[in-house]
Amino acid sequence: GDSVTQMEGPVTLSEEAFLTINCTYTATGYPSLFWYVQYPGEGLQLLLKATKADDKGSNKGFEATYRKETTSFHLEKGSVQVSDSAVYFCALSRAAGNKLTFGGGTRVLVKP
């Protein structure tokens, strides 16, 4: 079945540091890939997505590129802020029907 693996956290960084969260997936065909973010006490917010190979999703300084050859969708941000502290989830959607398969989540803590 489909699965998503992402690096375990917590990831602790200083402000303005570079952030990378690795995400790899297993799925047949050509899934759509997503990064969602969850702030404390809230639901999930879409951060970015990519729907076909080599697509780059970007939003709020975050980027991720859909790499079919390595089945990866790593999230990066060049300079993090304290406000980026949250839990980040990588997810895929494959067949018709809105079933998202999530990774385990990565908690990121940015210190001033």
Added chain:
Amino acid sequence: KAGVTQTPRYLIKTRGQQVTLSCSPISGHRSVSWYQQTPGQGLQFLFEYFSETQRNKGNFPGRFSGRQFSNSRSEMNVSTLELGDSALYLCASSPGTEPRETQYFGPGTRLLVL
């Protein structure tokens, strides 16, 4: 547009009781999905409804059920609650059912079973 709303936001029940959670999707969205989030199991798909029909179901026991109304609002019901049902239940809506469509999540209902 107003976002996805879920009621109630917090709920405390005891084992053996049943509970109904409600979700109102974004206006114009016809697909509603439900997810369970726990520290141990993470985010797991429960089921998805589109035009009042359940189109997809996750691997949960029959105690978990749902329905969708003609206005796309959805409810999920959990009967005979167990301690392990304590979780954050998230609802998400999207316009249709294409895999590339973004699902928009509500704030969740936090259920505590005592």
